[in-house]
Amino acid sequence: MQTREIPRGILGFPVTPMNDDLSIDYVAFQRNVEFLIENGLESVFIACGAGELHAIDNEEYEQLIIKAKEVVNGRVPIYTGVGGNITAALQQTKLSAKHQVDGYLILPPYLIEPSQDGIYEYVKTIAESTELNAIVYQRDNCTLTVDTLKKLAEIPQLKGFKDGVGNIEVNVEFTQALGDRFVWINGMPLAEVTMPTYVHIGYDTYSSAISNYIPYVSKQYFEALQNGDKQKVSEIYEDIIFPIHNIRRQKKGYAVSLIKAGMQIVGLPVSTNVRPPIAPVEPEHYEALKAIIAKAEEKYGNLKGDGSYVSN
Numbered sequence: 001m002q003t004r005e006i007p008r009g010i011l012g013f014p015v016t017p018m019n020d021d022l023s024i025d026y027v028a029f030q031r032n033v034e035f036l037i038e039n040g041l042e043s044v045f046i047a048c049g050a051g052e053l054h055a056i057d058n059e060e061y062e063q064l065i066i067k068a069k070e071v072v073n074g075r076v077p078i079y080t081g082v083g084g085n086i087t088a089a090l091q092q093t094k095l096s097a098k099h100q101v102d103g104y105l106i107l108p109p110y111l112i113e114p115s116q117d118g119i120y121e122y123v124k125t126i127a128e129s130t131e132l133n134a135i136v137y138q139r140d141n142c143t144l145t146v147d148t149l150k151k152l153a154e155i156p157q158l159k160g161f162k163d164g165v166g167n168i169e170v171n172v173e174f175t176q177a178l179g180d181r182f183v184w185i186n187g188m189p190l191a192e193v194t195m196p197t198y199v200h201i202g203y204d205t206y207s208s209a210i211s212n213y214i215p216y217v218s219k220q221y222f223e224a225l226q227n228g229d230k231q232k233v234s235e236i237y238e239d240i241i242f243p244i245h246n247i248r249r250q251k252k253g254y255a256v257s258l259i260k261a262g263m264q265i266v267g268l269p270v271s272t273n274v275r276p277p278i279a280p281v282e283p284e285h286y287e288a289l290k291a292i293i294a295k296a297e298e299k300y301g302n303l304k305g306d307g308s309y310v311s312n
């Protein structure tokens with residue numbers, strides 16, 4: 001049984017860059033992964049929601065794993081996304097195990113709103129399909145009760161719980177009932193927005209979309225949270241986090257397309273191309289994000305994790 005702990009702290013979620021014909025740009029993907037690592041991210045979760053798992057086929061999925069392993073070269077853990085369709089999910093776990101990634105994030109089932117015993121079987125079947133570490137991602141069609149999560153806690157491969165629902169009362173029940181059985185991960189839309197709450201109920205880890213283009217902001221924000229520096233948290237929240245969140249909620253799909261826009265704005269070789277049903281960012285939202293990023297770079301510096309400057 002694999003004993004490796006799952007990643008903690010700020011989790012990197014690269015996108016899947018695309019060419020104008022919507023084929024995958026693997027060179028840009030590798031640059032995205034490298035950018036995250038050179039800026040201090042200590043894990044990468046590829047082909048998840050941010051990576052448009054819902055829109056890639058198994059051949060592309062396997063190539064993303066191969067390309068990620070090539071550039072990561074053992075420096076940080078690589079996790080994949082699996083889920084949606086149970087048959088596809090089991091093919092994805094097997095590809096993940098074949099290429100010896102470190103684990104996978106189990107994304108919700110597609111279309112069907114399942115019963116709790118149905119969700120339990122869905123997560124159990126996927127988690128037990130390999131010996132890799134598994135993290136269950138609660139959101140949309142995968143909303144768990146405490147009883148279901150307690151039953152899932154009996155599965156040794158399952159090591160983390162990622163919340164994308166945001167019900168604080170239930171999250172407290174989860175963490176009180178299961179304590180350190182799981183690593184508790186904030187997976188809310190733009191998780192930095194709600195992290196000031198989550199850190200007080202046992203969540204010490206979160207998925208960071210903005211780390212794909214302003215990693216130094218999320219790093220400074222999280223350090224301020226951990227140090228109890230309320231003034232700095234509030235300043236970064238007002239200057240950067242809330243303004244980006246405010247754009248992000250203007251249009252469905254911005255969870256992905258806004259990341260690609262941010263990456264292009266900071267000079268990474270990533271186009272804003274996305275596969276339907278995600279739509280590209282509107283010009284006025286692109287310009288608004290550009291202004292926020294300019295403020296971020298001016299006020300918070302585009303420092304890398306080691307204090308040197310990022311190389312785009």
Ligand SMILES: O=CCCC(=O)C(=O)O
Nearest residue numbers: 013048049050207208209
């Ligand atoms: O955008 C940050 C991470 C979102 C996520 O959980 C995913 O990509 O699946």
